[in-house]
Amino acid sequence: MTGPYTRPKIRIAVLLLLALLVAAPAPVEARRRSRQPTRSKLAKPIRGQAPKGSLLGLGRAIDPNHPLRRQVKPEALLRATLGLLGGGDVATLPRHVRTALSKQVKKSQRSLRKRKTQMALIDTLKRQVGEQQFEKVAGSQAAGLKAALSKLDEGRGWGPTDSHDMQRGWGWQLLPKGDKAFSDPTFLARMLRESGQTGHGMVHNEPSRAIDVFRSAWSKIAPNNVRPEAFALTGSDANNLLYSVALVAAQRRLGKREIKSAEILYFDGVYAGGRGKIGGASFLPYGKDGAPNLEAYKIASPHTPQFGRITKAEVKRLEKIEAQALQQIEKKVTSQTGKPIGGLLIEPMLGAKGVYFYRPEFLLKLRTLCDKLKIPIMADEILTGGGRTGKFFAYQHYKGFEPDFVTFGKGLQVAGVATVRRDAPRDAKGKPVWDKRPPSYSMPRGMTTLSAYSEPLLKGAQVMTRIHDGKLMQNAARVGKRIVTKLKAYAKAHPSDYRDKEGPPRGMGLLIFSRVRPDRVMDAMGRLMPPLTLSQQQADQIFAEKNLR
């Protein structure tokens, strides 16, 4: 026979070719499985080393990172599936991802186009990655969408909201609009789930779950003995809820369950509210529109622009008003005529009227009196709460003083009433420890269909977590001090630029008051309330830009 393979040279060449093929079994095997690899893409062996998996050092290396051998992680598959659900084209997915996806649900690659298969994939992958990771991955898709949509909002809203905005819209925001906290994937995923966007529920899916998220964030940052009990949409609503609290307190104090309404005493100068009965206590006329006349419950307010070292003359002035205030309270509570009193409303640091403080000595006396009279002290921290003053609540600046209720709102995104367990045990540092005993004054129960709103609760939780993790209260204290020092220096150097009828520039944390000509510092009300993220460098830059030297 003289066929071509019988010739010795050709026979050797054929044998050599066969040896080469045997020497590189894995890529061939893989190629068969995926129908894809090309020679050029495969990893080259390191020079001088016999490639692993080759016979006698011949042939190619087995590259564990090659796409065909790479295990596609469930997170990546989840991302790909979410893309498909969002209208993505299966054909644009790399082949190894398509293969992995179809394997997951044991369906053809063609069926990956079907919504049913995509949902089956979601189910399978959700089980694999767990709920937490699922939220993170799904939320990261939402973060992209949010970034794109927020382009539409650029330039809208109430005034500028960049981090150089010292006005910070009357303090209702603690963080700048574009803060990273609001692009956090888990947060966005929860917002979508809880906001009712997923189509279940009436308005919100499970506000109770959002309340848990809010309470858990709160517990990281608020004093341990203060617990949010009731939620409302606005600060005014939260303050109006205090009338229900006052009723229970008055019934208990007088031992008369038949009492049907009670009144709240308040210090002259509180903002109180822009609507509802509590609006009648406001120092501003528009809050009083439609509200009952509450002048009879107003108490002289011994507030002062000085904090800490108070001048002798100021102490003298204050002592008179303090005595008068304490007398008025006792008289009004013990009087047999008029409506029963069920509480006293104070702003531990007045924020709407300007920035004013009380003497700690006075607040301690007030505390003793209210305990004697058995009326709860209600602290309105709607403007000051959340860390603006450098502590979570402004009342924490007064050593030894605690109210019985605190109302919160504005920057915390959701308003409400929190109870303070003043008798909670303390740790070695004197800090309260949470205990389950009922508070001395309880919140009345009452049903309203829509009493808690998922979105503001989740947003509030996000704000508190960011403040806690970013140590933003400490930042507020540090930067605030610097700003006040600079404003004081400026006011001294430029007396004609400063209207100082209400005292020199002052502040607590980033709640600052300064009558340096409004156009120089932006806020016509004289208050500066920048976001808690403001850094010292940014503050310095603002001063330089405004030529405030």
Ligand SMILES: Cc1ncc(COP(=O)(O)O)c(C=O)c1O
């Ligand atoms: C101290 C204080 N309490 C209550 C309120 C009322 O809050 P809202 O405007 O959300 O009703 C405000 C609002 O400015 C406030 O500053």
